[in-house]
Amino acid sequence: MTHGRSDASVMPTSVPARVRDAARWRLDAIGGRMRRLRTAGLADHIRCRLELGFALPDLETMQNYARMKFLHDCIVRFAPSGGVALEIGCYKCSSTVFIAKACARTPVRHTCAMDLFTGTPSWKTSVDYLDAARRTIAAYRLGDQVTLIRADAAGWKDAIAVLHIDADHAYEAVWQDIRKYTPFLAKDGIVVFDDYDVSHPGVTKAVHRLLSEDPHYQVVAANYQGLEFGSVCLRRTAS
Numbered sequence: 401m402t403h404g405r406s407d408a409s410v411m412p413t414s415v416p417a418r419v420r421d422a423a424r425w426r427l428d429a430i431g432g433r434m435r436r437l438r439t440a441g442l443a444d445h446i447r448c449r450l451e452l453g454f455a456l457p458d459l460e461t462m463q464n465y466a467r468m469k470f471l472h473d474c475i476v477r478f479a480p481s482g483g484v485a486l487e488i489g490c491y492k493c494s495s496t497v498f499i500a501k502a503c504a505r506t507p508v509r510h511t512c513a514m515d516l517f518t519g520t521p522s523w524k525t526s527v528d529y530l531d532a533a534r535r536t537i538a539a540y541r542l543g544d545q546v547t548l549i550r551a552d553a554a555g556w557k558d559a560i561a562v563l564h565i566d567a568d569h570a571y572e573a574v575w576q577d578i579r580k581y582t583p584f585l586a587k588d589g590i591v592v593f594d595d596y597d598v599s600h601p602g603v604t605k606a607v608h609r610l611l612s613e614d615p616h617y618q619v620v621a622a623n624y625q626g627l628e629f630g631s632v633c634l635r636r637t638a639s
Contacts, residue, residue: 441465454501457494457536462595467631468498470623471592474633475502475562478620480588483559485511488577489567492529493536493548495594499564500545508561511542514549515567553580560584566594571602578610585636590620597630607632 444465448456452472456465475485485503490496490513500511517530530550537546563585565577574593582591595603611617611634621633 452498452501454497454540457497457540458492459494460492462628463494464625464629466625467594467623467629468495470621470631470633471495471564471594472498472502474590474592474621475499475508476505478588478590478633478635479503479506479508479562480586480590481507481561483561483586483589484508485562485564486556486560486581486584487511487513487564487566488515488581489565490515490533490548493533493546495564495566496533496546497536497540497542499562500540500542503562504545506561509545511546512549513546514551516552517550556581556584558584559586559589561586561589563589563591564594565591569595569600569602571605574603574606575609578606582610582636587638588635590633590635592631592633594631595628596622596632597624597626597628599628600630607634610634 445456448454448465448469452469459465459468479485479502485499485508487496487499493513496511496513499513503509503511513533515533517528517533519527519529530548533548537543537548560581563581565574565581567573567577578591585591593603593607596607597604611619616636616638617634618637619632620635623629623631
């Protein structure tokens with residue numbers, strides 16, 4: 401006697417094609433979601449939802465929940481009134497979600513995310529992830545709160561309350577970003593440097609130079625998770 405078995409991936413041939421396709425699409429979507437949950441860690445997804453009130457974005461490259469929460473919490477705690485948030489190097493905008501969500505809890509009401517959306521020269525590959533960044537912003541319904549800027553160095557003129565620098569990590573590139581955008585920091589404005597750790601000496605060297613050359617900056621928070629997972633928040637105490 402042959403016993404039947406239930407298999408969600410097997411559809412009777414009598415089911416209309418569009419129904420079968422819709423069911424398979426849904427199963428694939430669920431499977432993809434579960435894979436992302438396993439990759440990022442179910443605990444992080446739960447923490448993000450409970451602690452910050454939104455679903456954890458797909459984290460890319462060197463990102464993790466702890467460092468993204470550090471960024472979010474620095475904005476909520478230290479961001480001054482007046483000015484916008486500017487992110488230099490946003491990749492597919494996972495970090496932009498944390499910035500925009502944090503800014504919504506402060507007087508900072510708009511976020512600009514600047515990137516070439518083609519990767520850094522060190523990647524030595526041809527990519528274009530602008531559409532992926534747009535999808536992230538759309539998925540979180542942040543279209544009215546976030547402006548994507550496709551540029552390497554836009555002519556900036558607005559006051560900056562929050563500056564997040566996470567682009568090319570070579571010393572010369574980081575120092576160039578510092579020189580371009582920190583002059584626009586408002587009084588008590590903050591700048592968060594991602595990858596401030598032993599594995600990224602260009603970032604640490606540039607941050608230390610800024611602290612040594614400009615007495616108006618002070619370290620207000622630091623996040624260290626090991627050789628490759630560090631970040632630091634500085635506040636500018638005078639205009």
